[in-house]
Amino acid sequence: MKIETTELQPGYHISKVIKGGWHLAGGHGVIDEVEAINDMHAFVSSGITTFDCADIYTGVEELIGKFIRKYKSEFSSGNLPPIQVHTKYVPDYNTLETLTRADTVKIIDRSLMRLGVERIDLVQFAWWNNDVPGYVETALHLAELKKAGKIRYLGVTNFDALHLRNLIEAGVPIVSNQVQYSILDHRPESELIGLCNEHNVALLCYGVLAGGFLSDRYIVSTEPKPPLENRSLVKYQLIINEFGGYELFQECLHIMRKIANKHEKNIAQIAAKYILQKPSVAGVIIGSRNRIHLDSYKDLFSFNLDAHDLLALARAIRNAEGPSGPVYELERNKSGKHGKIMKYNLNEQNH
Numbered sequence: 573m574k575i576e577t578t579e580l581q582p583g584y585h586i587s588k589v590i591k592g593g594w595h596l597a598g599g600h601g602v603i604d605e606v607e608a609i610n611d612m613h614a615f616v617s618s619g620i621t622t623f624d625c626a627d628i629y630t631g632v633e634e635l636i637g638k639f640i641r642k643y644k645s646e647f648s649s650g651n652l653p654p655i656q657v658h659t660k661y662v663p664d665y666n667t668l669e670t671l672t673r674a675d676t677v678k679i680i681d682r683s684l685m686r687l688g689v690e691r692i693d694l695v696q697f698a699w700w701n702n703d704v705p706g707y708v709e710t711a712l713h714l715a716e717l718k719k720a721g722k723i724r725y726l727g728v729t730n731f732d733a734l735h736l737r738n739l740i741e742a743g744v745p746i747v748s749n750q751v752q753y754s755i756l757d758h759r760p761e762s763e764l765i766g767l768c769n770e771h772n773v774a775l776l777c778y779g780v781l782a783g784g785f786l787s788d789r790y791i792v793s794t795e796p797k798p799p800l801e802n803r804s805l806v807k808y809q810l811i812i813n814e815f816g817g818y819e820l821f822q823e824c825l826h827i828m829r830k831i832a833n834k835h836e837k838n839i840a841q842i843a844a845k846y847i848l849q850k851p852s853v854a855g856v857i858i859g860s861r862n863r864i865h866l867d868s869y870k871d872l873f874s875f876n877l878d879a880h881d882l883l884a885l886a887r888a889i890r891n892a893e894g895p896s897g898p899v900y901e902l903e904r905n906k907s908g909k910h911g912k913i914m915k916y917n918l919n920e921q922n923h
Contacts, residue, residue, distance in 0.1 A: 575619030578854040586622040592859035593625035593632040626660035628918035633686035658694040665916035696727040732898035733763035752779040774854035783808035786843035814895035827888040
């Protein structure tokens with residue numbers, strides 16, 4: 573089955589399944605560089621041509637750069653399809669109040685050097701603290717770099733409707749917003765999707781599998797006790813708690829399992845397809861450490877959830893307590909339980 577694509581902008585197509593890079597940053601076990609690069613080749617050969625990474629993902633931009641250089645001849649000959657590299661610009665929390673244009677240029681130039689490219693396909697801008705002014709000015713600096721040819725398109729990540737609208741009204745040419753969106757987390761639906769539809773801003777979605785919780789592995793299981801395997805599971809266990817707790821989560825998984833049986837799929841595929849069929853969603857970011865689930869990703873495009881499936885899923889979440897509020901509001905609170913697990917100053921460690 574062929575991986576479907578989305579035309580994010582006229583003439584610019586991305587794969588609807590995007591290979592996430594966070595899992596290659598070292599927080600999910602030791603990374604074998606040769607194996608990781610070979611896996612990238614397998615993903616691209618299978619039609620997953622879009623990569624998501626970030627300036628703060630330790631070693632990931634460099635790893636993608638090595639992949640590009642290793643297979644340069646295959647790209648130029650057409651034996652491999654063109655790839656799209658999406659990175660993020662995430663100024664450290666401690667630098668927001670003093671951030672200058674020169675600081676922004678320095679980080680973008682560093683990403684260009686790491687990736688070994690002359691232009692980044694999409695730079696997704698993040699801003700930790702909405703109480704600190706300067707995000708509009710910084711986004712306009714990025715727009716200048718776009719005009720200079722260093723950036724092809726500009727996006728944002730974890731921007732709520734209010735602050736995204738401010739960027740749009742300031743004339744920043746935003747084409748996408750990367751947000752957390754899953755059957756457990758519907759915060760983008762509160763205000764954001766309407767704004768995105770109005771201004772042709774696509775959603776690129778992470779957390780669609782809730783760090784792996786939305787899979788057959790966790791059905792009929794007891795709630796995991798700390799310490800959990802990685803920070804991703806810690807993060808999404810908190811989302812399950814916001815959703816209504818592990819018992820309600822299990823009820824949701826059982827309904828998803830019935831739908832999966834109907835389509836001869838697995839729970840993770842149902843979870844990903846649920847988000848892919850949402851309005852304004854251009855792609856789902858799947859954090860794969862390797863190619864083990866590659867056939868499962870390709871099989872996402874062999875079926876669609878019908879009206880009966882969607883009604884059953886609506887019933888599965890009708891008793892959900894949350895999470896509520898604008899996107900990323902919970903995580904943005906440094907003193908809250910979601911914010912306490914975040915790492916806010918990774919650029920200073922990766923200079």
